[in-house]
Structure formats: C-alpha cells, structure tokens
Amino acid sequence: MGPKTTKLLRLLLLAAAILLPFVSNNYWLDVATLALFYVVLGQGLNIVVGFAGLLDLGYAAFFAVGAYTTGILMTVYGWSFWLTLPVAALLAAGFGVVIGAPTLRLRSDYLAIVTLGFGEIIRILAINLSITGSASGIYGIPRPAIGGYPFSSQKDFYFLMLIIACLVIAAVSRLGRSRIGRAWAYIREDEDAAEAMGIDRVRMKLLAYSIGAIIGSLAGCVFAVKMSAIAPLSFSFMQSIMILLAVVLGGLGSISGVALGAVLVIALPEMLRSAEEWRYLIFGAALILMMIYRPQGLWPAGQEQAADEREAAGDGAKSVPM
Amino acid sequence: MNTLVQTLIDGLVIGAFYSLIALGYTMVFGIIKLLNFAHGDLYMLGAFIGYSLLSLVTGNGEGAAGLLGIAVVLLLTMTVVGVIGMGIERIAYRPLLLAPRLSILITAIGVSLILENGSMAIWGAQYQVYPLQLPQTGWSFGGAQLTYTQVAIIAISVLLMAGLQLFVRHSIYGKAMRAIALDQTASSLMGIDVHRVIALTFFIGAALAAGAGVMAGAYYGTINFMMGFIIGLKAFTAAVLGGIGNLPGAMVGGLLLGLIETAGTLVLGGSWKDVVAFSILIVILVCKPTGILGEKVTERM
DSSP states (O other), rough: HHHHHHHEEEEEEEEHHHHHHSSSSSSHHHHHHHHHHHHHHHHHHHHIISSSSOOOTTTHHHHHHHHHHHHHHHSSOOOHHHHHHHHHHHHHHHHHHHHHHHHHHHHHHHHHHHHHHHHHHHHHHHOOOOOGGGGGEEOOOOOOEEETOOSSSHHHHHHHHHHHHHHHHHHHHHHEEEEEHHHHHHHHOHHHHHHHOOOOHHHHHHHHHHHHHHHHHHHHHHHHHHHHHHOOGSSHHHHHHHHHHHHHHOOOOOOOHHHHHHHHHHHHHHTTGGGGGGGHHHHHHHHHHHHHHTTTTSSSSHHHHHHHHHHHHHHHOOOOOO | HHHHHOOOOOHHHHHHHHHHHHHHHHHHHHHHHHOTTHHHHHHHHHHHHHHHHHHHHHTTTSSSSOHHHHHHHHHHHHHHHHHHHHIIIIIIGGGGTTHHHHHHHHHEEEEHHHHHHHHHHOOOSSSSOOOOOOOOOEEEEEEEEEEEEHHHHHHHHHHHHHHHHHHHSSHHHHHHHHHHHHOOHHHTTOOHHHHHHHHHHHHHHHHHHHHHHHHHHHHEEOOOTTHHHHHHHHHHHHHHHHHHHHHHHHHHHHHHHHHHHHHHHHOOGGGHHHHHHHHHHHHHHHHHTTTTTTOOSSSOO
C-alpha cells in the first residue's frame, strides 16, 4: 500500500463515518457509537499495552472511574458535564499513579495481576458503596449542552464520539512518534538497554499508564451522559478483556489496527447474533490463534509506520531521525 | 472464643483450597516464569468433571457414593484434568515459550476464556448442585463445629502437599524440575527432556487444582462455570504471599490467606472479603514482593 492510497483510504473512511448517520437507522447508529467508544478505549489501552508493553487487565476500572465521577458530580452536586471532565482525568491519573508506582518497579507480570485485582476492587466498591448507587447504579444523569444546544439525539452523541475519537487518534499517533513514544518502544523491546541509555523506565512506564488511564476515564465520562444510567455490570472484567481483544486483534501499537480491531469486536457479535452463546469462546480462541500465528495483528504497526515514513521521505521535506 | 475457633477451622479449610491451587501457580511460574491465568479455571473444570463422574456413580444423586467411590472419582478427575492441563501447555503455551512475555500472557487469557465458556456450553450457566451428601456431624467443642468433612478435606490436602514435596525433593523428575527452574538451557544441555518435564509440571499443577475443585464442590454444595475466576486470583495472591516459585511458601501463603480472609469477613462483612484479599496482594507486592518464604530474586529474569 503506497502512502497516497493510505491517505486516500483514511479520508474515505472519515467521509463514510460522517455520512453514516444520514443513511443508517437508529439501531446501527447505536452500534456505531459503541464502536467509537471502543476505538477511544482501545487507543488508550494501546498506549499501555502496545507502546509500553505493559499488560493492563483492569482497564475497565478507569472507564468506571470516569463514568462514576461524571455521574456522581452531575446528579448529586449538579455540576456541568464539561467541568466533570478535568476532575475525572485527575482522579484517573491519580489512581494510575497509586496502582502503577509500586508495581511498575516489579516484573511486568505482576502489573497484569495487580491491575486485574484493582479492576475487581473498583467493581466491588461500586456495588457496595451507597454513593455509587450500589448494584443498581446511578440513573437520571442529565444530558450535556454546549452553548445552549443540548445533546439529546443518537446523532448528537455519534458526532460527539466521532470528534473525540479523531482527536484521540491524532493525539495518540503523535505521541507514539514523539520522543516519549520512542522511549516507550525502547523499554518495550529491551528494558535494560533502555535504562542503560538513560531512560528513566519507571517514570516512562508511569506516564504511559497514566495517559492510558486518562483516555479511559474521558471515554467513561461521555459514556455516563450518553447512557444517562450506569451500573457496575458495564465495568466487569469482560469489558477489560474486550478492549484488550480489540488491541490484540488489530495489532499491538498500531493506531489504524486498533481502530479496526475495535470496530470488529463490536460489529462481529452483531452480525453473528445466532452464535451469541459462543461469542466469548470464539474470542478466546481468537486471542490464542492471533498470538501463535499472527502476533503483529491484522494491521501491524510496522506496516503503518513504513507507510508514514515513505510519505515523509516522498515529500522530501525532512529526514526522520530515530 | 467459640467464634474465634470456628473462624480458625473455616479459614483452614478455605486455606487448604487456596494452597492446592497456589501450588500449581507457583510450580508453573517457577519452571517457565509464566503466570498461568487459566489455572483457576482448571479448578472449576475439576469441580465439573467430578460432578459428572459422581452423577454417573450415584445415578444422579439417587444412591450414595461410598468412600471408595468418592476416592475413585477424585483420582480419576485429577488424572483427566491433569491431561487437559498438559494439552493446554502443548497447544497454547509451548509454541510461545520463546516469544515475548506479553504474547504468552495474552494466550493464557484466551485459554481461560475458552475453559470458562466451554464449560458453560457443556454444563450450562446456572448453578449445579453437587450430587453428594456429606455428613454434617463431627466434633463440637465450646460451640465451635469441626465436621468430619472438614477434617477429611484438610487431611487429603496435607497428604497431597506432602506427596508433592517428597516428589519434588527426592525423585529424579523433581530434581529435573528444580534444574530447569534454575537454568533451562543448561538443563537441556545436560540431557534433560525439558518439554517433558514442563508437561509433567502442568499435569501435577492441574491435577492438584482439580482435586481442590472436587473437594470444594462437595464442601460448598454448588458449582458454577465462573467459580474459578476469583479463586484463581486469590490463589495467586496466596502464592505471592508465600513467595512465588517456592512450594512450602505456596502452602503457607494459602493457609494464611484463608485465615486472614475469614477473619476479615468476620470483622467487615461478607461483601468485603474479596477487597481484603486483593488489598493484601497489592500491599505484599509493594512492601515485600518476594513474599514470606521467597528467596531473594533479581527484579527481572
């Protein structure tokens, strides 16, 4: 795939995404909105798992932190939706540091299991605390408004998520190519060599973990106002696994791949309604087969990067220093 | 006083289950440094296969399975699940032994999903009642109850653990296991069939988890396809508590975690017991990642 075709493909995809609400019915629009949530969550997790190589099995916990922060602040304290966003981001980053700081010094396997435990703790807290509405959750979360225009229809939320997804994709891909992104790749490939080259591995890992947490919590905030009701069930271990599946299926560290993976993870079960009981069984098999036969994913990161580099070289503007 | 004794007894029984599962975690981790996420699900699988075999023996709970019947079912289940554990290692883990750590961790999650949802497809999503009536009688002293069943569970667990300890310390295969844990390449050069010993490790770990599963099914009375998820996490906590890679550590860690958890339930209430266990995990990893009996290991291996 040449650089021009890649660019054209991206533009075409964006145009299709913009036109979708005008041709689709409400059901498929809802599915598409959910897919966009997964695109955002997948990109957030991609920073942690794909870029930095840290396995996070409790990513849904950050999704929950965002959703519950927005839910509680809006229903109990009557805050505006937009003001809850920075609070949720701060809280998620805080949780990320509290969980990450001690465990990131250890072997990476420990992080996987601690994040799993953390995800369960958050879920159990949400079920048992009264401020989170116990098992039934929080309902009657008001709709957000921007300059007097209230978001209410399916279309409004679809476009809101589309804008957020585009922003997150742009941010994550720039981050991946930045100095920080190269440091993450270095740590992922060889931690000792990275440290010998003067990279502060704990700080960089913590940064990856916190940025991933912030993206997850922001998706949670929008999720809360979109659904207007949230319950602990939405933030289970399976949710974390589905997000991870999107990342693995698409390609670890690949921006386009993860977006593709997110769409597949949502769209495939919709198309295979008859095989609903077998869904997780198929997903489990997919995880194993991908790791054994195609660990780089459906749309690998290397291919994407090569296309970008050819593009940069083709413009003849500047060389790409590594 | 009597609540204290009762807590101690109940904690020991739960702790015995944790210990048996933690042993498998610790053995596999010790030998190939893999966190086998699917290990808790082998415990679940053991409970279900034991359930099917017992239904067969008792005619769907109509008749009673004698002591001999129960023993045969227990051993048969352990063997079957042990072989399944070996199969998992052969299909899912062996091709990835040299791949990056992340790949094999993700594969382990895939195996766990398959075991859970495969069991759901076979045995159904609802709770199944174990076709076994165990005597509720026993000794009572000062208000605390110690049933024969509890004594039997603790006795079987101790027997299994002692047997494992003897096997690993004194048999030639145990020696090979310890050698591979130290240096896989050198062991291979010394003529040890590394893959075979790894397969044996998976067999033993899976069989012990299955044994715990059958006993837990009989003890609690009901089983469910998700029963392995939380207990797998807790058994891992127990393994870390005792020092991962260390067999006596896994036993001590399991018993200790069982006691702490039962005590925590008594003080805070049942809905918080999982939070207690996971908080312990995080605190241990922060303060003493080598655990109680763990040897000093390098941070990254």
